[in-house]
Amino acid sequence: MLKSQREYQEFWVVNNKNRLITQEEYDDTIVDEFDQREIFDIIRSINDPEHPLTLEELHVVTENLISVDNAKNDVCIKFTPTIPHCSMATVIGLSIRVKLLRCLPSRFKVKVEVNPGTHNAECQINKQLADKERVAAALENSNLIKVVNQCIAPRHLG
Amino acid sequence: MAKLELIQTLKKDNGRVWNVSWHPKGDAFATCGEDRCIRIWAKDLLGKWSNKVVLTDGHKRTIRQISWSPCGNFLASASFDATTCIWDKQSGEFECNATLEGHENEVKSVAWSSSGQYLGTCSRDKSVWVWEVAEENEYECAAVLNAHTQDVKKIVWHPTQELLASASYDNTIKIFKEDNSCDDWVCCATLTGHDSTVWSLSFEGNGSRLASCSDDCTVKIWKEYTPGNPEGISTSDNNSVWKCVCTISGVHTRTVYDINWCPLSGLIATACGDNSIRIFKEDSDSGPNAPTFNLICNVEKAHNEDVNCVAWNPVVKDLLASCSDDGEIKLWNFVDS
Numbered sequence: 069m070l071k072s073q074r075e076y077q078e079f080w081v082v083n084n085k086n087r088l089i090t091q092e093e094y095d096d097t098i099v100d101e102f103d104q105r106e107i108f109d110i111i112r113s114i115n116d117p118e119h120p121l122t123l124e125e126l127h128v129v130t131e132n133l134i135s136v137d138n139a140k141n142d143v144c145i146k147f148t149p150t151i152p153h154c155s156m157a158t159v160i161g162l163s164i165r166v167k168l169l170r171c172l173p174s175r176f177k178v179k180v181e182v183n184p185g186t187h188n189a190e191c192q193i194n195k196q197l198a199d200k201e202r203v204a205a206a207l208e209n210s211n212l213i214k215v216v217n218q219c220i221a222p223r224h225l226g
Numbered sequence: 227m228a229k230l231e232l233i234q235t236l237k238k239d240n241g242r243v244w245n246v247s248w249h250p251k252g253d254a255f256a257t258c259g260e261d262r263c264i265r266i267w268a269k270d271l272l273g274k275w276s277n278k279v280v281l282t283d284g285h286k287r288t289i290r291q292i293s294w295s296p297c298g299n300f301l302a303s304a305s306f307d308a309t310t311c312i313w314d315k316q317s318g319e320f321e322c323n324a325t326l327e328g329h330e331n332e333v334k335s336v337a338w339s340s341s342g343q344y345l346g347t348c349s350r351d352k353s354v355w356v357w358e359v360a361e362e363n364e365y366e367c368a369a370v371l372n373a374h375t376q377d378v379k380k381i382v383w384h385p386t387q388e389l390l391a392s393a394s395y396d397n398t399i400k401i402f403k404e405d406n407s408c409d410d411w412v413c414c415a416t417l418t419g420h421d422s423t424v425w426s427l428s429f430e431g432n433g434s435r436l437a438s439c440s441d442d443c444t445v446k447i448w449k450e451y452t453p454g455n456p457e458g459i460s461t462s463d464n465n466s467v468w469k470c471v472c473t474i475s476g477v478h479t480r481t482v483y484d485i486n487w488c489p490l491s492g493l494i495a496t497a498c499g500d501n502s503i504r505i506f507k508e509d510s511d512s513g514p515n516a517p518t519f520n521l522i523c524n525v526e527k528a529h530n531e532d533v534n535c536v537a538w539n540p541v542v543k544d545l546l547a548s549c550s551d552d553g554e555i556k557l558w559n560f561v562d563s
Contacts, residue, residue: 177480195395201290202350
């Protein structure tokens with residue numbers, strides 16, 4: 069538990085570093101297309117399956133490794149596993165996919181890939197994450213979906 | 227200009243529809259998907275397609291594919307729950323009277339041989355099983371084939387022979403037959419050429435060629451060269467060789483999930499992850515060893531999401547059914563004007 073207001077504020081500030089609110093965001097007349105930043109906001113708070121930290125805090129996801137093409141309905145996320153032999157890389161990728169699946173309109177085609185050169189089994193992980201049939205089967209696996217849901221769930225303070 | 231005219235859009239399933247399968251008589255079809263039910267559709271008195279029967283309680287997880295027996299009396303369903311169910315109407319209503327177990331995990335595909343004597347299944351456990359249909363709802367496992375090194379996505383039988391083709395996540399296609407000398411099923415050919423998962427297969431009407439589609443965004447046409455073929459393509463062990471004679475690339479912009487070669491018209495339809503349905507026609511001027519297939523119809527946004535399956539009606543020429551992740555089933559009429 070965070071004990072004081074001050075601690076809470078520090079927590080908040082840490083979690084919101086580099087997050088400046090632009091004037092456009094206050095302007096209701098601007099049509100708000102999905103952009104890098106909005107996608108990043110959806111996935112930054114996903115929890116790591118093993119550590120009590122978010123994917124943003126572990127630098128697994130960063131805003132500059134996200135690309136969005138609204139016209140083509142394309143969203144591509146490249147994530148960086150913490151170590152090149154990370155055994156949780158598939159679960160992390162799956163959590164990112166599931167979170168976006170639940171948050172984005174269904175028209176989007178989401179691709180989640182390992183940031184090139186950052187994992188030993190990069191090709192296998194990418195192929196598995198891109199196979200919607202295997203992703204669908206994985207999400208019917210009660211143990212796996214429990215882990216994924218824990219990663220996606222908002223973290224309880226303390 | 228050739229086109230696909232939309233006849234009707236159907237929606238009943240909750241969530242993704244994985245497969246559409248026409249009854250051999252062509253007057254009904256079955257669909258299945260994420261909602262664990264099988265639906266059977268037929269025309270109502272007004273001539274509109276409507277949902278006649280819903281089969282529930284057969285499976286505990288997604289139903290990936292369904293397949294009618296050649297006689298039309300049996301329907302087989304392959305599920306992520308690792309079982310295959312056989313449904314029949316002997317009691318007057320559709321009932322599941324046999325459940326085939328044995329695969330370690332998700333069953334991805336099921337298909338009946340043209341004689342109705344065999345049933346094939348394949349799974350994420352990398353194996354292909356051949357079941358022999360015995361009497362009275364009995365199915366005996368005739369072979370467990372472990373030739374693939376990864377998840378097996380799809381199996382199809384040859385239209386006239388007891389020859390089984392399988393497509394896999396290991397990027398290959400394999401062909402199996404019964405070896406009469408040892409009374410065992412063996413892998414008699416491996417077709418390599420795709421650069422990623424092979425999702426689906428379809429034989430040409432006479433069985434001499436096979437079309438495949440893949441995550442590598444291409445379609446390939448494979449031709450059988452039998453021993454002693456006039457082209458002089460070498461064969462070994464008295465087995466046919468299947469060679470890729472045509473690759474269609476640069477047309478599909480995403481994974482091609484399904485392909486169907488119409489035995490009535492010779493047209494090839496594809497279902498793609500870019501939401502499109504495409505129709506290809508063979509160029510009559512091209513040679514048999516280097517055929518060319520032309521894209522004659524491209525329906526962009528045929529569905530709102532990935533198209534998972536395309537199926538030509540086996541009786542009514544140019545009638546095509548498709549289904550999608552968007553939960554819809556569509557019926558189309560192909561018009562070549």
